[in-house]
Amino acid sequence: MIQQFDLGDVVQMKKPHACGSNEWTIIRVGADVKIKCDSCGRIVMLDRADFVRMGKKTLKKKETGTEA
Numbered sequence: 001m002i003q004q005f006d007l008g009d010v011v012q013m014k015k016p017h018a019c020g021s022n023e024w025t026i027i028r029v030g031a032d033v034k035i036k037c038d039s040c041g042r043i044v045m046l047d048r049a050d051f052v053r054m055g056k057k058t059l060k061k062k063e064t065g066t067e068a
Contacts, residue, residue, distance in 0.1 A: 002055030005029070008062030010038065014054050017042065023059060 002011060009026050013035075016022040021039030028034035033051040036043050046054065 002052055002058060005033075005055070005058060006062055009058055010060040011035070011058050012056045014056050022056075 005011060005026060007026055007029050011024050011026060012022050013024060017024075017037050017039070019037060019040040019042070021037055023038040024035040024044075025038055026033060027036050027043070028045075030048075032045050032047050034043060034045045035051070
């Protein structure tokens with residue numbers, strides 16, 4: 001289960017996508033969570049409760065670009 005997640009994070013879901021990849025990038029956060037498959041580019045929208053239940057772990061946090 002994923003508890004902490006932000007826009008731009010790369011997450012791993014419990015079940016792989018039909019293309020074989022299980023890495024997804026979060027592209028929208030709200031009452032629903034929109035994720036994009038990193039392999040084929042398919043976009044899926046889940047409600048927050050389903051996303052938290054189906055998420056396995058956060059692979060990469062979004063990099064913060066605070067360069068001068």
